[in-house]
Amino acid sequence: MERPLVEPPVPDEAIPTWNMNYLYGCPTPADPTIVWGTDVDCTDLQNYLRHLNAESAVLITPVHVLLRATACAMARHPQFNRRVLRRRIYQYKQVNLLLPFRKRQPAETDVMVLEQVDRKPLVEIARELWQHHQDAARGEFVYDRQRSLGLSRRMTRRLFYRMHLWLANGVNLPAREHSKRHRTAAATVNYFGFKGAAPLRSFKPSRAPYDGVPVNVTMGGIEPRPVALNGEVVVRSIAPLFVRADHRIVDAHDIGLFVATLREFIGNPAAMEFGGSASVGGESALAAATAREPAGHRPR
């Protein structure tokens, strides 16, 4: 049987320095990350929000719908609400989500935990988010930076982080308030529709050093784009959508279906709230957005 490779291997002298850095510095390139990108037609989402905000007592934005759509999609595809712990796969008890957000003082990104999002109506999600944002703006938000800066010596800080990561990645401990972000949510949700951001065409969500958040859902800004609809080229409001998942937990077939569900929920939030009915607006939309047990979270 013929060997497929030429012996001897390429000598180090023939390898550029920068490649050598990677060759000797990186572990074997087994990467269980899968990213699936698509576009979502958000024209109905925008109409839905207009109807909703005409009646609602709380301001509802695409971020709130994205959070709820992600949670409902995870409830429908429960295999996405899992994590790897010591080479074994565990199911989370509830659908919790992480939402990174930008703070002004200090100007940096922080992460909030939202619990049981599939069980909460849109209005409640919106209220909770605004409260978190206001707390953060007033400096009332507890975040890791305070904790890590409290450890004055660099060595102590490094040891603290290593121990924290080791625990988060290997031990099924109960999650306390400060460790909820590493231990209680399977997915991070990003919305990059802020003013001034470049149109998003491709995105690879980073993977956090802790293993507890294997899924990432990222939506870019909604922009008018030409699309083919019923044989005609028309302008619709389109947003890019990217989902990162872990191949140790799900495969590309699962991700394709998960993204399809997510796309359906974001593209037609009324259907998400009413469990499949056509688009609705005004009072009926508000009733759905405030309902305690909306239809969308029910697994099929």
Place this chain on the structure above:
Amino acid sequence: MTEPVEQELLSFVASRVANGQALEPDTDLLQDELLDSLLIMDLVAHVEGRYGIRLENTDIAPANFRSVEKLSALISARRPR
């Protein structure tokens, strides 16, 4: 004539949205999709810092953020006289 609060808010919002020079006090910011979460929080921080009032969670409502005019009315109602 535009009120001073309204004028100041109009400049603030106009400097942060696309095509801001076309903004009017009664422009529907929600209908025209000019507001995003970051801008809303910027507005809240700006209003609290500049006018010395505290906006509650329940104040972040479409009725108050629909236009510069509406937000200005909220500020006027809350400011100590």
